[in-house]
Amino acid sequence: AQSVTQPDIHITVSEGASLELRCNYSYGATPYLFWYVQSPGQGLQLLLKYFSGDTLVQGIKGFEAEFKRSQSSFNLRKPSVHWSDAAEYFCAVVPIRSGGSYIPTFGRGTSLIVHP
């Protein structure tokens, strides 16, 4: 079964600083990879996703993520964090299997705290 590890439960950065949130997955093949953001009391919103092709993926709100097959990682980055980026961030994988059903697996999340 696939698994997703987000090793950092909390990350604190200063506004304007760069950000990198880590995500590692375990799966027999390259799955579909996603990053979601969840603000307090809200549902999840998709930031970006990777299926194939260019390993650097651009998303909304100035976020990007890089897929590294050799490291089974899909880390999320932003060059300059804004106070409004404070939220919970989830990495998720969906297995690539032809036909049949699938079950997405989410990491436990990383809480981003932004200092002014």
Add this chain to the structure above:
Amino acid sequence: EAGVVQSPRYKIIEKKQPVAFWCNPISGHNTLYWYRQNLGQGPELLIRYENEEAVDDSQLPKDRFSAERLKGVDSTLKIQPAELGDSAVYLCASSFRAGGRGETQYFGPGTRLLVL
């Protein structure tokens, strides 16, 4: 365009009582998902519907949980009887195509359930 609507937003019940959650997906979306999100964890898929058909329900505790999606639009998730461990946020999401593993999921704000 209206997003995914869920009600109620909050529910407090005593254990052994029944409870139901309602979800109205984005108009035209064929696939509907129910997730459970425990405190400090990522969402866990309970059941996925493609139109009226329930698929991927292997993680739904069928002894006490049931779900339905009449006419392939609205959906209801029921717990009867509720247990203390059912306290969580129940998220509903929808996506446009049926069977699309890489489809963007649009999440509702969730129903926060507290079982006393």
